[in-house]
Amino acid sequence: MSKIYMDHSATTPVDPEVVRVMLGALTDSFGNPSSIHGYGNQARLAIEKARKQIALLIGASPDEIVFTSGGTESDNMAIIGAAHTYQSRGRHIITSKIEHHAVLDAFKHLERQGYETSYLPVNRSGQVDIETVAQAIRPDTILISIMHANNEIGTIEPIGEIGKLARSQGIVFHTDAVQTVGRIPVDVKALNADVLSLSGHKFYGPKGIGALYIRSGIKPAPLFYGGGQERTWRSGTENVPGIVGLGQAAEMALNNMSERSAHLQELAQALNNRILNEIPQAYLTGHPRNRLPGHTSFVFLGVEGAAMLVFLDSEGIAVSGGSACTSNSFDPSHVLTALGLTKDAAHSSLRVTFGKDNTYADIDRLMEVLPGIIERQRLLWNLM
């Protein structure tokens, strides 16, 4: 049975060209970047090349990029680090209810340390309203963290406006751009971001590597102490193969972005049309237009989402419900319930996220099996 992968918001396959440069880093550039000799120098040069590639992708300057172990670490460093540094100005921090757990749990951690937190609601499409942000700001607010695009529903947030508001009030603004960097144009200046998180495995790079953009002048405290690598922002011998792979993935994402994005948008549109026309009681979740290219998410009332995923997997089709990171849990998705969906509706979700190598034939295959799976489940549900 041939297999079809349509879960690119969870992770993407590593591009063969990225693998090639990573192999070079594992074999040729194996030196410790902190060593004085030629081996060290070669590894150091490879890191600096990658730093430039990442900076170019997001409109930053290379010295504003710090390599981390991925999106989770970047989010934690941005939030916990900024809260720590700026606590003398106040201890109130703001985020939204639909953030990734890497952000929400960092906020919970700070709450336990005595910080006061505000979790902003979103509308039915999953967007944070700028007025709601303005009303939540207090004289002691030191940090606002709102994601650029949501992983479960694909909705893109009005980050430029929120960043502008934060900047005008002297509040540090962080955005989790893990779902957008490498997929849509991201410009840290246009977004008015002070700190921005990104992760390699969302755009055909390796897992376990990411970066944090830190605008010049902003100083989140480091999470790790030790050898003082990354200009003391992030101690620990650098993951040179990962960093080199991240840089290569960034360069390729930049060169291919408009072409890939058009392809993804067409696939998503085609699947939307078919699902909404061919499956009764199917609803799109998230914003109908302002969303990540290639991202579709639905609820099918009267269907158990987890069972649907298992049946699709047995047909060789890999998709997800909600996000991969929460799919081990039986709690309804915090994102879907924040949109106002009932627990049952939140349990009936399906997310199909396309990648550069998907085709219309993949949609045909999905639509050959999905309506039957849903119909059988609804029949069962009615018998219970």
Ligand code: PLP
């Ligand atoms: N933030 C968002 C929006 C994500 O989608 C993810 C991963 O799913 C993360 C953060 C965590 O990134 P990583 O897997 O690189 O730790």
